[in-house]
Amino acid sequence: MIETNELTKMYGELYALNRLTIKLGAGDVYGFIGPNGAGKTTTMRILATLLNPTWGEASVCGYSIHNSPREIRRLVGYMPDFFGVYDDMKVIEYLEFFAASYRITGDARKRKCDEVLDLVDLEFKRNALVTSLSRGMTQRLGLARVLLHDPQVLLLDEPASGLDPRARIEMRRLLKKLRGLGKTIMISSHILPELADICNKIGIIERGQLLFNGDVATAIQQVRHAPVVRVGVAHDREPEARAVLAALPGVTGVELTADPPCLVVTLQKDIEDIAFLADELMRAGFRVRLLQPEEIDLEDVFLGITKGVVS
Numbered sequence: 001m002i003e004t005n006e007l008t009k010m011y012g013e014l015y016a017l018n019r020l021t022i023k024l025g026a027g028d029v030y031g032f033i034g035p036n037g038a039g040k041t042t043t044m045r046i047l048a049t050l051l052n053p054t055w056g057e058a059s060v061c062g063y064s065i066h067n068s069p070r071e072i073r074r075l076v077g078y079m080p081d082f083f084g085v086y087d088d089m090k091v092i093e094y095l096e097f098f099a100a101s102y103r104i105t106g107d108a109r110k111r112k113c114d115e116v117l118d119l120v121d122l123e124f125k126r127n128a129l130v131t132s133l134s135r136g137m138t139q140r141l142g143l144a145r146v147l148l149h150d151p152q153v154l155l156l157d158e159p160a161s162g163l164d165p166r167a168r169i170e171m172r173r174l175l176k177k178l179r180g181l182g183k184t185i186m187i188s189s190h191i192l193p194e195l196a197d198i199c200n201k202i203g204i205i206e207r208g209q210l211l212f213n214g215d216v217a218t219a220i221q222q223v224r225h226a227p228v229v230r231v232g233v234a235h236d237r238e239p240e241a242r243a244v245l246a247a248l249p250g251v252t253g254v255e256l257t258a259d260p261p262c263l264v265v266t267l268q269k270d271i272e273d274i275a276f277l278a279d280e281l282m283r284a285g286f287r288v289r290l291l292q293p294e295e296i297d298l299e300d301v302f303l304g305i306t307k308g309v310v311s
Contacts, residue, residue, distance in 0.1 A: 001026050001153055001184040002047060007056035009042050009208075016042045018208040019056065024186065024201070026152075029179050031199035032188040033302055039208040040188040041081070044155045047186070048078035060153055077146030081158040085138060087131035091122060094130055095144060102149040116144040120174060136167025140174065154178065156187040172198065206306045219301045226252065227267040229274050232290025233281065235261060244284050245277065262290055 002024040009017040017039040024030050032040050045051040047060055049069035057064065063071045086094055095113040104112055117123045120140040125133065133141060139159055146154065159175070160168045175198050178185060189195055195202065196216055204212040204219070212219055233241045238256055245265055246254045253266040265277060278288045 001028070002030075002058075002060055002186065004043075004047075004058040005056060007043070007046065007058050008054050009039075009046065009051070010054045015208045017046070017053070020205075020208075020210055022203060022210065022213055024184055026184055027179075027182050028201055029175075029185045029187065029199045031195035031202040032186055032205065033195065033202055034188075034205035035306065037207075038205045040205060041157055042208075043205075044078065044080075044157050044186065044188070047072075048076055048155055049073060050078070074149065075151055076153045076155060077149070077151035078155045079142050079146050079157060079159060081161050083142050085130045085141070087129065089130050090127050091130060091133070091141060092117070092126040094141065095148065098145050099148050104148065112148055112150075116147045119147065119177065120144045121170070134167070136163050136170060139163065139167070139171065143174065152184060154183050154185045154187075156185065158188055160189055204302060204305050211305050212301075216301075219305070222301075222305070226269045227271055227274070228294040229265045229267065229277060230260075230290060230292045230294060231263040231265055231277060231281070231288065232261075233263070233286045233288060237286060238263060241281060241284075241286050244281060244286070248277070248280055250276075264294075 002022070004020050004022050007017060007020040008015070020039070020043060022030075032043070034040050042051065046053050046065065047058055049065050049072050053065075057066070059065065060072045061075045063075070065072060086097070089097065092113060095116065096109060099109045099113055114123075117126055120143055122137060122140055122144065125137065130138070130141065143156070143159065156175075160171050163171060175185070175187065179198065187195070187199070199216065201215055202212070202219060203210055212222065231241070231245065238261075242254050242256060242263055245251055245263060250268050250271050251265060252268055255264045255266075256262075257264055267274070274291065274293060278291050281288050
C-alpha cells in the first residue's frame with residue numbers, strides 16, 4: 001500500500017529526509033517515531049503529494065507520487081498536526097462542505113456525514129458550532145473530514161498532539177476502530193506507550209535517517225542488553241536471598257534497591273524462563289512475594305536507538 005525507495009528531501013545542504021526506504025502492506029498500522037525535525041511530517045507530505053522529493057521514489061496503492069498524484073489523493077486521507085476549521089459553520093455543515101468537495105452528492109452525502117459522525121462519536125455535536133468544540137473534539141472532527149471519501153490509506157501527523165489524558169484515550173479508541181476497518185495507517189506521535197498498543201510496525205527516524213524499521217518486539221530485542229527481574233522476599237532475609245541468587249548459573253548480578261524494596265537480578269541474555277529463580281528460593285526456604293520481569297516500552301526503545309539530535 002505504501003512503498004518508498006531511497007526517498008530524499010534536501011533544503012540546500014540539509015537533509016530533511018535521507019534515503020528513506022519502507023514498505024507497508026494492507027492493514028498495517030505503522031508508528032512513525034522521531035524527535036521534532038526528524039523528517040516525519042516531510043515524509044507524510046511527500047506521500048500525500050503535497051511536497052516533491054529531491055529524488056527517490058514513493059508509491060501509494062501502486063500509484064507513483066511522480067506520475068499519479070490525482071489517483072493518490074483519491075485514496076489517501078491526510079490529517080496534519082494543525083489544520084484550519086471554519087468557525088462560523090456547524091459541525092454537520094463543515095462535513096457536508098468537504099463531502100461536496102469530494103463530489104459526494106444527494107442522499108449519499110447525508111449518509112456519509114452521518115456515518116463518520118457516528119464513527120468519531122460526535123453525533124451529539126452535529127448542530128454545534130465548530131468554534132465551540134474542545135481541542136479533542138476538533139481533532140476527531142478533522143479525522144472525520146479525512147474519512148469522508150473512504151480512503152484506503154490514512155496519514156495522521158500527531159493526531160494526539162495537545163490533547164488531555166481523556167481525549168488521548170478517546171483518540172486511541174478511535175484509531176483502534178480504524179485498524180479494525182482494515183485501513184493502512186501511518187501515524188506519527190510523541191505518545192510512545194500508546195503507539196505500542198495500536199501499531200504492528202514502527203519506524204524510528206532521526207535527522208532524516210531511518211534508524212529502525214520493523215515490529216515492536218524486534219525493536220525491544222535490539223535494545224535489551226540482558227533480562228532483568230525484580231524479586232521480592234521478606235525484608236529481613238534479603239541479604240540471604242541475594243547470596244542464594246548470586247550463586248545461581250545464568251545470574252550475572254544481584255542488586256538490592258530501596259524504592260521499591262526488592263532484589264534486582266540481571267540474567268544472561270539468552271535466558272527467557274525466569275521461574276527457576278523462584279524455584280531455587282523456595283527450595284532454600286524463602287517465601288517469594290514478587291517475581292516480575294522488567295518491561296521495556298517504546299520510550300526505552302526510542303532512547304536506546306536515537307541519540308537525541310535533530311536536523
